[in-house]
Amino acid sequence: MAGHFYADGDIVDIYRWFATEAAGSSPTWQAVCSWVADTPDVAARLDRLPGMKRQPQLFLAALRHLGAPLVPGPALADWVDRHWEQTQRTILGHSTQTNEVGRCAVHLPLLAGLGAQAGPLALVEVGSSAGLCLLPDAYAYRYRFTDRPDLVVGEGRPEIGCRIAGATPAEAAYALPDIAWRCGIDTAPLDPTDPEVGAWLRALVWPGQPEREERLARALDTVARLPRVPVVTGDALEALPRVVAEARRHADTVVVMHTATLSYVPRERRARFGDLVRGLGARWISCEGERVVPEVRDQLSPGPDGGPARFVLALDGRPLARVGQHGGWIDWL
Numbered sequence: 001m002a003g004h005f006y007a008d009g010d011i012v013d014i015y016r017w018f019a020t021e022a023a024g025s026s027p028t029w030q031a032v033c034s035w036v037a038d039t040p041d042v043a044a045r046l047d048r049l050p051g052m053k054r055q056p057q058l059f060l061a062a063l064r065h066l067g068a069p070l071v072p073g074p075a076l077a078d079w080v081d082r083h084w085e086q087t088q089r090t091i092l093g094h095s096t097q098t099n100e101v102g103r104c105a106v107h108l109p110l111l112a113g114l115g116a117q118a119g120p121l122a123l124v125e126v127g128s129s130a131g132l133c134l135l136p137d138a139y140a141y142r143y144r145f146t147d148r149p150d151l152v153v154g155e156g157r158p159e160i161g162c163r164i165a166g167a168t169p170a171e172a173a174y175a176l177p178d179i180a181w182r183c184g185i186d187t188a189p190l191d192p193t194d195p196e197v198g199a200w201l202r203a204l205v206w207p208g209q210p211e212r213e214e215r216l217a218r219a220l221d222t223v224a225r226l227p228r229v230p231v232v233t234g235d236a237l238e239a240l241p242r243v244v245a246e247a248r249r250h251a252d253t254v255v256v257m258h259t260a261t262l263s264y265v266p267r268e269r270r271a272r273f274g275d276l277v278r279g280l281g282a283r284w285i286s287c288e289g290e291r292v293v294p295e296v297r298d299q300l301s302p303g304p305d306g307g308p309a310r311f312v313l314a315l316d317g318r319p320l321a322r323v324g325q326h327g328g329w330i331d332w333l
């Protein structure tokens with residue numbers, strides 16, 4: 001895919017940048033990425049991968065999936081050398097489809113706010129992967145505030161924790177939304193009941209994050225026990241008009257939501273996404289990196305430098321919060 005940093009960027013710059021992204025969340029990936037950037041043989045192999053397959057997360061997940069020693073140095077270089085064919089096959093045969101159910105905790109307040117305003121919702125998730133975030137009402141949430149006791153929503157279900165800072169805006173609420181209908185759209189939907197899919201999703205979790213692995217296991221288990229949510233195979237921008245038309249048959253309020261997905265769409269198509277959703281008369285919840293959605297980025301006041309990797313949560317193109325990229329916290333703006 002031309003027009004994307006992963007496809008066109010200098011491989012050393014890509015790995016150096018990803019080392020900074022991983023800093024604070026995964027010292028192992030930070031160290032491995034810095035090591036790749038400083039190890040010309042390994043960097044050269046990764047440079048020769050086609051287009052978006054040069055994305056660091058794919059190489060890193062392949063290392064985990066295949067059981068590589070995750071300590072930078074000669075043993076890892078030797079492992080990459082001996083297992084390159086297998087590594088390459090794994091990279092070419094998979095995509096970064098991290099499905100992080102913890103993100104439901106940051107979607108929930110906006111879904112609940114929309115539900116409180118305008119009745120049952122029809123939910124369309126763009127880039128739904130294995131569909132784990134399409135079931136926000138299947139989980140419980142423990143919201144931890146700085147100035148009041150924890151609030152638990154949906155008690156009795158598998159729990160997801162989330163720290164809240166700042167004043168909750170009028171558009172948000174802490175409650176389970178009433179979802180009348182739901183559907184995913186993904187270029188390559190994953191079957192959450194397939195053990196191979198489960199193994200790859202686990203490999204995509206960063207090392208040293210056992211709580212994410214546990215959450216993933218519980219979510220896969222939860223999804224396996226619920227009726228399958230329909231998922232349309234296709235490109236977001238192409239499939240959206242007909243999926244929204246179908247959604248409208250089930251609820252007056254259609255919500256189009258996406259997290260960690262628009263960054264995979266080329267820049268010029270990405271810039272058209274908001275107008276497309278508005279043109280379809282749907283509400284729009286986006287949760288993406290700070291620079292991913294142009295109209296959101298343009299309204300954002302500068303945030304703190306450094307710190308943990310974060311996304312921006314926006315409603316109808318208006319930024320409302322900075323959030324943890326795996327859903328662990330919400331800082332309302």
Ligand SMILES: C[S@@+](CC[C@H](N)C(=O)[O-])C[C@H]1O[C@@H](n2cnc3c(N)ncnc32)[C@H](O)[C@@H]1O
Nearest residue numbers: 097098099100127129186187235236259261264
């Ligand atoms: C990183 S995953 C995020 C999954 C999920 N939204 C989450 O937050 O857990 C991105 C997903 O977007 C999908 N995707 C990428 N480009 C897409 C496009 N143009 N249209 C639809 N889905 C796309 C990928 O296949 C992948 O499953």
